[in-house]
Amino acid sequence: MPAYIAFEGKVYDVTESPLWRNGGHQAVHEAGRDLTRELNNAPHGKEMLDKFPIVGEFLWYKEIEHTADAGIRAYGATIDELFENCAYGMHSIMLENYDVPKSKERSFDFELESDNLESLLVKWLNELLFYFETESLVFSDFVVKINKKLKAKASFERYDEKKHGYATLIKAVTYHNLEIKKEKDIYVVEVIFDV
Amino acid sequence: MKLKKIGECRYEIPVDYKAGMRVPGLIFANESMVENVSEAVEQVANVATLPGVLKHSLAMPDMHWGYGFPIGGVAAMSLENGVISPGGVGFDINCGVRLLVSDVPYEDIKGKLRALVDRIFKEVPSGVGSKGKLRLSPEELKKLVIDGASWAVDKGYGYADDIKCIEEEGCMKNADADAISKRAIQRGAPEVGTLGAGNHFLEIQKVEKIYDERIAKAFGLFEGQITVMIHTGSRGFGHQVCTDFLEVMEKASKDYGITLADRQLACAPIESNEAQNYYGAMCCAANYAWANRQIITHWVRESFDGELRVLYDVAHNIAKFEEHDVDGKNVRCCVHRKGATRAFYDRSEIPQVYRAVGQPVLIPGDMGTASYVLVGTEQAMKETFGSTCHGAGRLLSRHQALRDLTYEGVNSELRDKGIYLRAASKKVAVEEAPEAYKRVDEVVDVCEKAGISKIVARMVPLGVVKG
Numbered sequence: 001m002p003a004y005i006a007f008e009g010k011v012y013d014v015t016e017s018p019l020w021r022n023g024g025h026q027a028v029h030e031a032g033r034d035l036t037r038e039l040n041n042a043p044h045g046k047e048m049l050d051k052f053p054i055v056g057e058f059l060w061y062k063e064i065e066h067t068a069d070a071g072i073r074a075y076g077a078t079i080d081e082l083f084e085n086c087a088y089g090m091h092s093i094m095l096e097n098y099d100v101p102k103s104k105e106r107s108f109d110f111e112l113e114s115d116n117l118e119s120l121l122v123k124w125l126n127e128l129l130f131y132f133e134t135e136s137l138v139f140s141d142f143v144v145k146i147n148k149k150l151k152a153k154a155s156f157e158r159y160d161e162k163k164h165g166y167a168t169l170i171k172a173v174t175y176h177n178l179e180i181k182k183e184k185d186i187y188v189v190e191v192i193f194d195v
Numbered sequence: 196m197k198l199k200k201i202g203e204c205r206y207e208i209p210v211d212y213k214a215g216m217r218v219p220g221l222i223f224a225n226e227s228m229v230e231n232v233s234e235a236v237e238q239v240a241n242v243a244t245l246p247g248v249l250k251h252s253l254a255m256p257d258m259h260w261g262y263g264f265p266i267g268g269v270a271a272m273s274l275e276n277g278v279i280s281p282g283g284v285g286f287d288i289n290c291g292v293r294l295l296v297s298d299v300p301y302e303d304i305k306g307k308l309r310a311l312v313d314r315i316f317k318e319v320p321s322g323v324g325s326k327g328k329l330r331l332s333p334e335e336l337k338k339l340v341i342d343g344a345s346w347a348v349d350k351g352y353g354y355a356d357d358i359k360c361i362e363e364e365g366c367m368k369n370a371d372a373d374a375i376s377k378r379a380i381q382r383g384a385p386e387v388g389t390l391g392a393g394n395h396f397l398e399i400q401k402v403e404k405i406y407d408e409r410i411a412k413a414f415g416l417f418e419g420q421i422t423v424m425i426h427t428g429s430r431g432f433g434h435q436v437c438t439d440f441l442e443v444m445e446k447a448s449k450d451y452g453i454t455l456a457d458r459q460l461a462c463a464p465i466e467s468n469e470a471q472n473y474y475g476a477m478c479c480a481a482n483y484a485w486a487n488r489q490i491i492t493h494w495v496r497e498s499f500d501g502e503l504r505v506l507y508d509v510a511h512n513i514a515k516f517e518e519h520d521v522d523g524k525n526v527r528c529c530v531h532r533k534g535a536t537r538a539f540y541d542r543s544e545i546p547q548v549y550r551a552v553g554q555p556v557l558i559p560g561d562m563g564t565a566s567y568v569l570v571g572t573e574q575a576m577k578e579t580f581g582s583t584c585h586g587a588g589r590l591l592s593r594h595q596a597l598r599d600l601t602y603e604g605v606n607s608e609l610r611d612k613g614i615y616l617r618a619a620s621k622k623v624a625v626e627e628a629p630e631a632y633k634r635v636d637e638v639v640d641v642c643e644k645a646g647i648s649k650i651v652a653r654m655v656p657l658g659v660v661k662g
Contacts, residue, residue, distance in 0.1 A: 171434040175458035176262030
């Protein structure tokens with residue numbers, strides 16, 4: 001029985017491993033899932049995965065080039081996930097060192113609404129920028145639920161130059177050619193930021 | 196697409212290039228520049244589809260790909276059926292330049308330059324997240340955005356005479372503090388008197404060459420003179436105003452049935468409440484920027500031995516109501532300048548002292564190259580709604596710059612030219628390296644050849660303070 005697991009955006013084929021027989025590992029971990037968090041808490045390190053072939057990659061977001069400004073192309077299996085990935089993408093432009101996932105100690109709730117998804121997306125990202133600029137808050141662990149309104153949770157910490165490196169100031173999120181599209185069951189959007 | 200050359204440094208985008216264009220596009224460029232503008236051309240064409248756009252959608256030679264409007268874009272809208280678009284001004288409302296001129300010759304300052312740059316770097320907060328030394332209450336900030344530069348002068352930052360040599364005398368009269376959101380106040384209050392980051396800078400320069408003796412004399416410029424250039428804008432306050440109103444306009448465009456070629460062009464009819472509120476808020480942000488440059492001027496003066504006079508202060512990102520010649524008639528219209536400078540000639544808006552020669556136009560170069568003082572011309576009044584270029588214009592994306600260049604390389608290149616750099620961030624210094632920009636010399640050359648402004652003086656940097 002084939003077994004695949006995901007770790008930090010990469011999909012590993014662990015079928016050959018006797019420890020993953022029947023799609024399970026140590027009776028607690030299941031194949032077919034993203035095990036990033038579990039592996040980070042495991043008694044062994046991630047080097048265990050080095051011997052297995054990488055058969056795929058999750059595309060969360062990637063930076064795209066723009067002469068004057070900065071942008072991302074983000075992906076999501078659902079709209080909720082797309083919004084989460086846009087938030088991660090924006091932070092990765094803002095901060096030199098931005099590692100996810102982070103602590104879940106302090107959490108922040110958001111509630112936003114708009115009459116269409118694109119302007120809701122702009123509003124969501126601008127909301128995060130606002131708190132970065134006024135309170136120096138760096139967010140992560142986004143959980144977004146959109147059901148007419150956007151409700152979201154995120155953990156946060158204070159910006160620390162030693163930890164996060166230099167921060168690029170994003171002035172705002174633009175509506176430039178903004179369109180959420182569906183390509184082969186995956187939601188895709190390109191967002192341009194004014195930097 | 197092949198652009199049609201229609202005159203000296205002039206290229207046309209025909210009105211049938213794109214569905215919905217109401218007027219042609221007119222691009223000022225030389226032959227090599229025009230090879231590299233494809234994406235910006237689309238944006239010039241998109242602007243030409245906006246309701247009430249007059250004569251032509253313009254792009255200056257420093258044009259580059261922006262969002263919504265191109266950077267370097269100018270468009271005038273009719274008051275009868277035209278629109279105002281926050282995207283035609285941009286997020287950094289009244290990002291602009293002020294030039295201070297000294298009476299100190301270069302020889303006197305030569306040995307003290309590093310110390311002076313260090314002092315200014317300490318006095319003027321810069322970089323991301325930099326907070327100002329002033330702490331304004333929301334009520335005080337509201338006063339500031341109504342009065343602009345004169346708020347600062349009244350508080351002791353500068354002299355009453357400074358005000359006379361600022362575009363609009365440093366105050367847009369239509370500022371409406373009721374149109375400002377709480378968030379704009381929250382972002383703006385701690386940032387008064389800060390330079391910011393990105394392309395903003397403060398530079399100590401030397402006048403290297405005078406091109407027009409008569410006009411230079413009228414401006415009080417001479418070769419070997421020390422000047423200080425301040426390039427910054429309305430900081431988070433302006434960004435928030437634009438953000439707030441893009442959301443309003445996004446909805447308004449639909450309500451008024453305006454078809455948009457790009458959502459970032461969201462707009463509303465000039466007479467509508469949405470547009471009037473935006474204009475009132477935009478004026479507040481413009482005033483914030485003028486107060487900001489006025490306060491920074493004061494700190495520069497405190498760091499400097501000797502007098503510094505304000506030569507002029509111009510906005511690069513703004514929308515204004517002005518009268519212009521349209522088909523032989525004097526028409527009041529709303530001129531959007533996004534990365535473009537007003538370049539008036541023979542107009543009452545020009546300070547009395549310069550009226551005989553024309554309005555000073557200040558063109559910052561990129562870090563470590565050269566900057567220029569130009570003057571407005573009659574041709575600009577006829578053809579570009581009294582507008583010209585605003586700077587060098589980006590050539591490389593920030594990524595490309597980071598891939599191709601290093602901080603050590605950039606810094607040593609500047610050092611070789613005798614320029615001392617103090618940067619809050621090495622990364623920004625690389626992103627803003629001279630190689631990332633078009634050559635400012637070429638940009639102003641095109642403006643002069645096209646006749647939309649005239650070169651008066653060229654300044655070279657001696658010391659740079661970078662956010």
